[in-house]
Amino acid sequence: MTGERAFNPADPHATPMTGETPYLIERRVLAGVPCLIERPVDIADVRAACLVYHGAWAAKEGKLGVYSALTARGWAVVIPDAALHGERLKETPSGLNPREYVWESVRRTVAEAPALLDALAETFGPVPVCAAGSSMGGYVTQTLARSGQRVRRAAALITSGVWEEPEVQRPALRAFLEANRPLMHAGNAPPTPLLLASGDSDPVFPLPGHHLPTAAAYRAAYARAGCPESFHELVFPGVGHYTSRGMRDAVLRFFLD
Numbered sequence: 001m002t003g004e005r006a007f008n009p010a011d012p013h014a015t016p017m018t019g020e021t022p023y024l025i026e027r028r029v030l031a032g033v034p035c036l037i038e039r040p041v042d043i044a045d046v047r048a049a050c051l052v053y054h055g056a057w058a059a060k061e062g063k064l065g066v067y068s069a070l071t072a073r074g075w076a077v078v079i080p081d082a083a084l085h086g087e088r089l090k091e092t093p094s095g096l097n098p099r100e101y102v103w104e105s106v107r108r109t110v111a112e113a114p115a116l117l118d119a120l121a122e123t124f125g126p127v128p129v130c131a132a133g134s135s136m137g138g139y140v141t142q143t144l145a146r147s148g149q150r151v152r153r154a155a156a157l158i159t160s161g162v163w164e165e166p167e168v169q170r171p172a173l174r175a176f177l178e179a180n181r182p183l184m185h186a187g188n189a190p191p192t193p194l195l196l197a198s199g200d201s202d203p204v205f206p207l208p209g210h211h212l213p214t215a216a217a218y219r220a221a222y223a224r225a226g227c228p229e230s231f232h233e234l235v236f237p238g239v240g241h242y243t244s245r246g247m248r249d250a251v252l253r254f255f256l257d
Contacts, residue, residue, distance in 0.1 A: 015041075016068070023071035025064070030078070030123065031115035034087040036060050038068045039076040046124045047074035050255060051116075051151075053109070053137030054079070055158075056102045059086030066248055067132065073256060076124055080116065082136065083108030099167040106139045107176045113140075113149050128152040130255045134243045135159055135204070143180050146188040155195040155251045158241050160205045161186070161214035186217040190225035194218060195232045195254045197247050199239025211235065 007013050015022040016038075026037045039046055050070055052063045060079040067077045084092045084105040096104060120129060130153040133141030138159025145154035161182030168174060182189075196218060198211040205211065215233045222231040232254060236246050 018072045021072040030119035033080045036079045046076045049076045051131040052079045053133035053140045055135030103173045145192045153193045160210035186221035193230045197234040202241045204241040
């Protein structure tokens with residue numbers, strides 16, 4: 001019915017806006033993954049896509065609006081429910097302890113990423129794709145940056161590459177940790193441009209035990225690969241375990257560079 005209505009140009013239809021630019025929000029299932037998509041009003045205007053991965057015990061809805069400014073630049077912002085989260089909570093296997101739950105989610109989310117990227121290409125065409133992830137989502141993003149999954153740039157926020165998880169005992173999860181631990185496998189990340197951003201007051205991932213060794217491993221790896229300029233690290237004073245406005249703005253600049 002909306003398409004049959006005439007709108008007053010002085011007072012048009014109310015819609016989500018970034019600045020003075022309207023955008024659309026859609027619910028889609030891509031490659032079996034429930035997603036929210038923020039995109040330009042005309043799908044033909046999508047020139048790039050950003051995958052946004054949320055943290056543990058969260059859901060895609062919590063990331064709505066965080067990166068929507070990208071839509072004014074012709075981007076689609078695609079926010080999936082991580083495996084075992086949001087609409088996918090019922091998929092959770094029995095018997096997982098809390099840390100195994102997190103890592104089973106990461107393992108499954110990484111495994112399904114190629115199909116999700118294929119679905120994005122079918123939806124928007126062969127546009128470049130970036131990825132941003134916070135906390136648990138940062139585990140996913142670092143793995144995608146390292147594994148050649150067609151991610152042009154990656155931003156890992158309030159997260160860690162140390163991955164020392166004594167509570168994780170299931171063999172498949174132990175194997176995933178050993179095969180993908182960024183501290184040990186940072187050399188697989190270059191030349192993908194990578195942003196690592198943390199708060200200096202993060203109680204979940206204190207700077208000395210997480211950001212500093214992770215950044216050192218990546219810094220050395222990018223230097224060995226001859227592209228030190230492709231690794232970026234930022235520390236935000238006074239910021240705890242959350243994606244701050246400053247972090248968000250840094251991600252936007254990093255992606256649009």
